Each structure stands twice: as structure tokens, then as C-alpha cells.
Amino acid sequence: MSSKETARPPGLRPGGRAGEEAGATAEPGARPEALAGGPGPRPSAGAGRSRAAGSGGAAAPRRAGRLDRQTAAAWVLILPFVLLFLAFTAGPVLGSLGMSFTDIRQRDLRTPFSVNGVGFGNYVKAFQDETFRKAAFNTAYFVVIGVPLTLVVALAAAVLLDRGVKRFQALFKVGYYLPVVTSIVAIAVIWRFVLAPDSGLLNTVLGWVGIDGPNWLASKTWAMPSLIAMAVWRNFGSAMIIFLAGLQGIPQSVEEAGQIDGASSWQRFRYLIMPLLRPTILFTSVTTGIGYLQFFEEPFVMTQGGPLDSTISVSMYTYNQFGFGNYGLATAMAYILFVVIAVITFIQFRLLREK
Amino acid sequence: MRRTWWIYLIGVLGLVAVAAPFLWMVLGSFKTQGELLRVPPTWWPQDATTQNYNDLFSKANFPRYFVNSTLVALVVTAGNLTFCSMIGYALAKLRFKGRNALFVLVMATLMIPGMVTFVPLFVLVTNAGLANSYPGLILPFLVSPFGVFLMRQFFLGLPDDLMDAGRVDGSGELGIFARIMLPLTRPALATLGILTFLGSWNNFLWPLVIAQTEDKYTLPVALALYSTGQNAQNYGLLMAGAVVVVLPVLVMFLAFQRHVTKGIAITGLK
Structure with a gap:
């Protein structure tokens, strides 16, 4: 279980966390051999050793001996990770799958092997549960609106910093990134006061321009958009940094070529810059999407899922089922979320991969 | 202009x-x-x-939560720096059977939501008698796939000649790692350290389920439970609590922000 907050999401959470494409975007300047997965054997080192041994003919077994030593050292170095990984990640992932097919409840905690298998019963129960379907809808709402909005704001901020703001660029960059490193719980507590109906900051500012703001978090219509706005506010800095790195990797000559051809600045951005940013957009949409699909703290602190379940998320409902002691049902719901995350990540890769 | x-x-x-x-x-x-x-x-x-802060530190037990958060974050950070650099080096620089399979496995787990593992993890930790304990709070986070990835990427960028020179000088493989290569990764360790500390400090779901009595709460757990419990209307107290949660990481981030943004550039991940 890795922390979502680093990731998002996390808080990135968190968390954004997705690995596959990272190798490609990570180190544009990396040596080809490094990307290919590591060093080949170096003949020079073997030669040095065999001279010390005084026998040129023994070079081959000696190199094998060196490899054995490497293997032994590698085992020592990976052992702590492997043990912790098996116990606290791989084991629970499989355990969760197993539990999702059983009727395990809180009272079975001390005797996890005395429970009965129920096949796909928990999955059926989850899909038949109206609140779960509501939670799935809310999560989709949050992701479908929230991810594009976050990326658009992040890209706009990145372009603003890359093209317009030359002086104090670092100050702006750090400023926009600040909310990303702060606790979602604390942010959610603060935003509850920002969004308060009468004494809140937002409605006061809206009042200056003659708008009578609603009671945001108590409204079935406005609660979810409020959570989305807060998520965009908190997370856009993370994608912005990645976009900024992507933009700075595009050579000036690309824009100059467009200028010579008489393209307007919007055309240059749309037809020259955007296609070159495709891998970056893919990466940020995957990480942001994974984080948003798991949103949990926001409704937990700000609305407790209300009003009338209008902001309850799959993660939060899963947590509630855990709280009720329905461990089998909770793990089934978590696995449904897991499968959805995997499928959506896969689709994003297919959609945004080079045409 | x-x-x-x-x-x-x-x-x-x-x-x-x-x-x-x-x-x-x-x-x-x-x-x-x-x-x-x-x-x-x-x-x-x-x-x-300053009444809100007085309440926070006298009526509410925030000094204790602060110590808990700090202790957990420090140990988790130390674990990640140690174990992730070890396996990161092995994955980047040593040749052994199953290396690529191990790397793919680690990367695949980046995608797994915390929600998927926490129920069986809770059963496991509870049955091991570690519920509501510091080891229970710490152990599941001592390594992270993100840390492995970051350290591997950094080690890949270091030249192999250094290792070969060490071998010629008669150093053992572990000596080469600890004395020659590891000191060169200081920038990556700084990045991993700060990101891990921030992540642990802000972590919420796991401490929420495993810390069952007040004396084991971390700051986010305490703040969340105060804000939804009987203190939900005590706005001043909650604002002061949010300051105590947020201020240390803001200061830390501003002091080390270069390492944070560099780490994102190295890995493309946060």
C-alpha cells in the first residue's frame, strides 16, 4: 500500500501513480544503453582480474564467478524490499482478491480461514446496491469533469510561465505548486470555511460583484462541483510542473518555423506544440485520473458523502462498508475500483498513443 | 512589451x-x-x-499527534532511503536472474489503489498484534515502488567505470555500492527523502484505520476526526489545527523545493 498523498494525490494523492510511460518521459537525455535496461558486461574489468590470476585461459569461468558475486550481492540488496513487498503489498493484493469471494466479516478477524466462499456474491451485491451505484456515478462525475479541468488549468499555467513570465518564474512555479504538498485533510477543512454559506470567503467575494452564492456543500447540485473545484485548485500544480518540463524540451526552432509560415500563435500552439506534448498529456492524464478515481478525503471531511449521498465516492463507500465490518463486500468494491482503474489507464494509453 | x-x-x-x-x-x-x-x-x-492554539495544545492533544506524525514520517523516510536505494542499485547496476521481472512487478504496483490492500492489511496487522502501534503505522510504508523507480533511474545515469575501478581495487560488490556509488546519489536521496516525508506526513487512510486510540493518532487523523466529531463547529480550533498540519510541510517544501521539482523532472511522477 503506497501512500496516495504523495501520489495524488495526492495527493497526488497524491498520488498520481503510474509507471509504465515514465521511463520514456523521464530522462530524455539518458544513454541508450541505460534505457535498454542496464550495462552489458565490461570486458576490461574481466581482463584486469585475469591478469592478477596469472592465467588468460581462466577468463570465462572467472567472469562467471564475478556474475555469481553480483547475484549474491543483488540478493542481499533486494531482500529487505522483497520481504516487505511480499508481506505488505503482494500478499494483501492477493488476500484482498481472495476475501472478495468470501463472506468474511469483522467477527471473523481472528479466524480468517473459518469463513465461507460465496463466489461472486459480493460483486453481485455491490452492483445491486443503489448507494454503490450512486457512488460509482459520483466518482465518474468527479473524474470526467475534474481530470480535463485540472489538465487545462495546468497547461494554461505552464504556457503562461513558459512563454510570458520570465521574471520571478520560480516564484510563480513554487506558488502554484504549494497546495500539492499540503495535507488533503487540512485543505478540506480550510475549504469548508471558504465555502461556508454566509461567513465564507467565496460567497463574500461573489457578493462584491452582486452574486448571491448558494450554500455550496449543503446543495445537492453544488456540492460535487465544489469538491471538483477544490481538487483542481489543489492538484493542477503537479501536472503544471510536468507540462513545464515538456514545454521546455521543445526547441525554439519549432515555433520559429511556424512563425515563418505565418501561423497565428493559437495555430502554432494547437498544431505544433500540442502534438509534441502528447506523451506528457498522456502521462499527466493517467496519473491524475488514477488519483481522482480514488478520491476519499474530500467527501470524508467536507460532506461525509452528503447531502443525500450526492458526493459519496467509491473509495468512501468502500471505507464505510469496512467500518460496518463487511470485509468481503468492501474488498469486492475495492477490486471493482481496481479493475476500472486498470481498464481506464489502458484505454487512455490506446487513445493518446501516437496515431 | x-x-x-x-x-x-x-x-x-x-x-x-x-x-x-x-x-x-x-x-x-x-x-x-x-x-x-x-x-x-x-x-x-x-x-x-491565541486561545485556539492554547486549546489545541492543552485541551486537545496536538503535541502528541505532532510527535506521532514526526516519528512515523522519520522512520518511514529512513526505511525508504535505505531499502529503495539498495534495490534501486541492484535493478540498475547488477546482473541477476529475474531482474526485469522484479522491476516490472514493482512498476505494476504503482497502479494499485490503497483501497485494494487496506482491508487484508488490516487483518494481517491486527492478527500480528500490531494494531494501534507504531510498527503497525510504519511497517507497510517502509518501501515504496515510487522510491525504487526514482533510485533506479538515478543509478542508471551513473557510469559503470566507477564500479569497475572499485572491482580492480579489490572492493566487494556491497562495498562498491555503499562506499562508491551510494554517496554519488545524494541529490536523489534528498529528493526521495523530502517526498517520502511529505507523503507520510499527509498520509490519511491507513493511520485512520490502524490508530484506534487518541495516543496513536497522527495529525491528519486527529484533524479529520475533530472536524467531523463533536468539535465540528469549533471553527477556530479547526483552523489552528489545519495551520499545525500545513505549516511544517510548507516550510519544509520552501526550504527544499529545488529537490522536489527536480525529482518530478527525474521521474515524471510525484
């Missing part, structure tokens, strides 16, 4: 939008309950008070 002023204006308005809730929090933490409920709200505290 003419168009730069409005670009800066937009930039500054953006900064104001980002900073305003934080300012609201800090100023609010010095207001009395009565003033916090006033309509229209005051911006600057009319009669500034």
Missing part, C-alpha cells in the same frame, strides 16, 4: 487564488468563535487571540 503586463496580472491573480485559502486559514486561527461566525466576515482579526 505591451502584452507582458496582463500576463503578469493573470499570473498574480492565480497566485492570489492559490494563496487566499491559506491566508484565510492563518488569519482565522487567530479569531474568536464569535468573529468567525460574523456576517459579513472580517478579513483581519478584530481582537486577535
Whole structure:
């Protein structure tokens, strides 16, 4: 279980966390051999050793001996990770799958092997549960609106910093990134006061321009958009940094070529810059999407899922089922979320991969 | 030249939008309950008070939560620095059977939501007698796939000649790792350290389920439970609590921000 907050999401959470494409975007300047997965054997080192041994003919077994030593050292170095990984990640992932097919409840905690298998019963129960379907809808709402909005704001901020703001660029960059490193719980507590109906900051500012703001978090219509706005506010800095790195990797000559051809600045951005940013957009949409699909703290602190379940998320409902002691049902719901995350990540890769 | 002023204006308005809730929090933490409920709200505290902080540190047990958060974050960070650099080096620089399979496996787990593992993890940790204990809070986070990835990427960029030179000098493989290669990764270790500390400090779901009595709460757990429990209407206390949760990471981030943004550039991940 890795922390979502680093990731998002996390808080990135968190968390954004997705690995596959990272190798490609990570180190544009990396040596080809490094990307290919590591060093080949170096003949020079073997030669040095065999001279010390005084026998040129023994070079081959000696190199094998060196490899054995490497293997032994590698085992020592990976052992702590492997043990912790098996116990606290791989084991629970499989355990969760197993539990999702059983009727395990809180009272079975001390005797996890005395429970009965129920096949796909928990999955059926989850899909038949109206609140779960509501939670799935809310999560989709949050992701479908929230991810594009976050990326658009992040890209706009990145372009603003890359093209317009030359002086104090670092100050702006750090400023926009600040909310990303702060606790979602604390942010959610603060935003509850920002969004308060009468004494809140937002409605006061809206009042200056003659708008009578609603009671945001108590409204079935406005609660979810409020959570989305807060998520965009908190997370856009993370994608912005990645976009900024992507933009700075595009050579000036690309824009100059467009200028010579008489393209307007919007055309240059749309037809020259955007296609070159495709891998970056893919990466940020995957990480942001994974984080948003798991949103949990926001409704937990700000609305407790209300009003009338209008902001309850799959993660939060899963947590509630855990709280009720329905461990089998909770793990089934978590696995449904897991499968959805995997499928959506896969689709994003297919959609945004080079045409 | 003419168009730069409005670009800066937009930039500054953006900064104001980002900073305003934080300012609201800090100023609010010095207001009395009565003033916090006033309509229209005051911006600057009319009669500034430190009562909220006094309550936080006397009535509520925030010093304890602060110590818990710090302790957990420090141990988790130390574990990640040690274990992730070890396996990161092995994955980048040593040849052994199953290396690629191991790497793919680690990367695949980046995608797994915390929600998927926490129920069986809870059963496991409870049955091991570690519920509501520091080891229970710490052990599941001692390594992270993100850390492995970051350290591997960094080690890949170091030249192999250094290792070969060490071998010629008769150093063992582990000596080469510890004495020659590891000291060169200081920038990556700084990045991993700061990101891990921030992640642990802000971590919520696991401490929420495993810390069952007040004396084991971390700051986010305490703040969340205060904000949804009987103190939900005690606005000043919650604002001050949010300050205590947020301020240390803001200071830390501003001090080390170069390492944070560099780490994102190295890995593309946060």
C-alpha cells in the first residue's frame, strides 16, 4: 500500500501513480544503453582480474564467478524490499482478491480461514446496491469533469510561465505548486470555511460583484462541483510542473518555423506544440485520473458523502462498508475500483498513443 | 512589451487564488468563535487571540499527534532511503536472474489503489498484534515502488567505470555500492527523502484505520476526526489545527523545493 498523498494525490494523492510511460518521459537525455535496461558486461574489468590470476585461459569461468558475486550481492540488496513487498503489498493484493469471494466479516478477524466462499456474491451485491451505484456515478462525475479541468488549468499555467513570465518564474512555479504538498485533510477543512454559506470567503467575494452564492456543500447540485473545484485548485500544480518540463524540451526552432509560415500563435500552439506534448498529456492524464478515481478525503471531511449521498465516492463507500465490518463486500468494491482503474489507464494509453 | 503586463496580472491573480485559502486559514486561527461566525466576515482579526492554539495544545492533544506524525514520517523516510536505494542499485547496476521481472512487478504496483490492500492489511496487522502501534503505522510504508523507480533511474545515469575501478581495487560488490556509488546519489536521496516525508506526513487512510486510540493518532487523523466529531463547529480550533498540519510541510517544501521539482523532472511522477 503506497501512500496516495504523495501520489495524488495526492495527493497526488497524491498520488498520481503510474509507471509504465515514465521511463520514456523521464530522462530524455539518458544513454541508450541505460534505457535498454542496464550495462552489458565490461570486458576490461574481466581482463584486469585475469591478469592478477596469472592465467588468460581462466577468463570465462572467472567472469562467471564475478556474475555469481553480483547475484549474491543483488540478493542481499533486494531482500529487505522483497520481504516487505511480499508481506505488505503482494500478499494483501492477493488476500484482498481472495476475501472478495468470501463472506468474511469483522467477527471473523481472528479466524480468517473459518469463513465461507460465496463466489461472486459480493460483486453481485455491490452492483445491486443503489448507494454503490450512486457512488460509482459520483466518482465518474468527479473524474470526467475534474481530470480535463485540472489538465487545462495546468497547461494554461505552464504556457503562461513558459512563454510570458520570465521574471520571478520560480516564484510563480513554487506558488502554484504549494497546495500539492499540503495535507488533503487540512485543505478540506480550510475549504469548508471558504465555502461556508454566509461567513465564507467565496460567497463574500461573489457578493462584491452582486452574486448571491448558494450554500455550496449543503446543495445537492453544488456540492460535487465544489469538491471538483477544490481538487483542481489543489492538484493542477503537479501536472503544471510536468507540462513545464515538456514545454521546455521543445526547441525554439519549432515555433520559429511556424512563425515563418505565418501561423497565428493559437495555430502554432494547437498544431505544433500540442502534438509534441502528447506523451506528457498522456502521462499527466493517467496519473491524475488514477488519483481522482480514488478520491476519499474530500467527501470524508467536507460532506461525509452528503447531502443525500450526492458526493459519496467509491473509495468512501468502500471505507464505510469496512467500518460496518463487511470485509468481503468492501474488498469486492475495492477490486471493482481496481479493475476500472486498470481498464481506464489502458484505454487512455490506446487513445493518446501516437496515431 | 505591451502584452507582458496582463500576463503578469493573470499570473498574480492565480497566485492570489492559490494563496487566499491559506491566508484565510492563518488569519482565522487567530479569531474568536464569535468573529468567525460574523456576517459579513472580517478579513483581519478584530481582537486577535491565541486561545485556539492554547486549546489545541492543552485541551486537545496536538503535541502528541505532532510527535506521532514526526516519528512515523522519520522512520518511514529512513526505511525508504535505505531499502529503495539498495534495490534501486541492484535493478540498475547488477546482473541477476529475474531482474526485469522484479522491476516490472514493482512498476505494476504503482497502479494499485490503497483501497485494494487496506482491508487484508488490516487483518494481517491486527492478527500480528500490531494494531494501534507504531510498527503497525510504519511497517507497510517502509518501501515504496515510487522510491525504487526514482533510485533506479538515478543509478542508471551513473557510469559503470566507477564500479569497475572499485572491482580492480579489490572492493566487494556491497562495498562498491555503499562506499562508491551510494554517496554519488545524494541529490536523489534528498529528493526521495523530502517526498517520502511529505507523503507520510499527509498520509490519511491507513493511520485512520490502524490508530484506534487518541495516543496513536497522527495529525491528519486527529484533524479529520475533530472536524467531523463533536468539535465540528469549533471553527477556530479547526483552523489552528489545519495551520499545525500545513505549516511544517510548507516550510519544509520552501526550504527544499529545488529537490522536489527536480525529482518530478527525474521521474515524471510525484
